[in-house]
Amino acid sequence: MPPWRTAQPVLPVVAPLSAAHAPACAAIHAASFAHGWSATDLEGLIADRGVIADGLFLGDAKRPKGFVLSRAVIDEAEILTIALDPAVRGRGFSRTLLDRHLETLRREGVARLHLEVDEANRPARRLYDRFGFVQVGRREGYYRRADGSRAAALTLSLDL
Numbered sequence: 001m002p003p004w005r006t007a008q009p010v011l012p013v014v015a016p017l018s019a020a021h022a023p024a025c026a027a028i029h030a031a032s033f034a035h036g037w038s039a040t041d042l043e044g045l046i047a048d049r050g051v052i053a054d055g056l057f058l059g060d061a062k063r064p065k066g067f068v069l070s071r072a073v074i075d076e077a078e079i080l081t082i083a084l085d086p087a088v089r090g091r092g093f094s095r096t097l098l099d100r101h102l103e104t105l106r107r108e109g110v111a112r113l114h115l116e117v118d119e120a121n122r123p124a125r126r127l128y129d130r131f132g133f134v135q136v137g138r139r140e141g142y143y144r145r146a147d148g149s150r151a152a153a154l155t156l157s158l159d160l
């Protein structure tokens with residue numbers, strides 16, 4: 001049985017991703033979004049020097065259970081995506097992942113972080129609220145759902 005399904009505490013470790021993690025990230029992405037990114041797309045992003053890519057590893061597992069990618073330009077960055085394997089959601093691991101990622105961004109000299117979130121995505125909005133992100137804009141109909149309906153995006157920012 002995987003350690004995160006037992007009563008034992010699991011130590012989440014956040015570490016930089018490498019290209020070898022791209023297939024695992026693609027599987028997590030496909031399970032998380034209506035329009036998944038391929039392993040090739042993700043490999044390219046992870047290898048991009050302007051992209052800061054962190055993975056969430058549980059116990060001594062080598063395969064990430066979550067990941068976050070941000071693109072940094074001078075002192076601003078944008079979260080491109082953040083996702084957890086559905087099997088490990090609801091345990092606060094997303095907070096650990098984002099917390100460590102923000103530390104990395106600060107170390108890289110990022111002063112302001114931006115992202116877009118589906119207005120109806122309650123877990124993600126709670127996560128960003130907890131870190132103090134504030135809404136700076138709204139884009140009507142920005143996301144297209146799998147059923148073809150459209151959803152508004154909120155643009156959020158955080159001073160690091």
Ligand SMILES: CC(C)(COP(=O)(O)OP(=O)(O)OC[C@H]1O[C@@H](n2cnc3c(N)ncnc32)[C@H](O)[C@@H]1OP(=O)(O)O)[C@@H](O)C(=O)NCCC(=O)NCCS
Nearest residue numbers: 032082083084089090091092094116117122123124126127
């Ligand atoms: C967004 C995501 C990374 C959050 O990870 P998670 O493990 O689900 O998050 P948690 O369970 O720790 O919950 C985060 C917060 O949302 C709340 N929450 C969880 N599920 C919820 C739900 N269905 N409705 C309302 N709030 C919810 C939690 O209580 C927690 O708030 P708190 O810290 O104030 O208690 C994860 O849900 C995910 O990968 N989603 C799919 C990809 C995605 O939407 N990414 C964001 C794109 S902007």
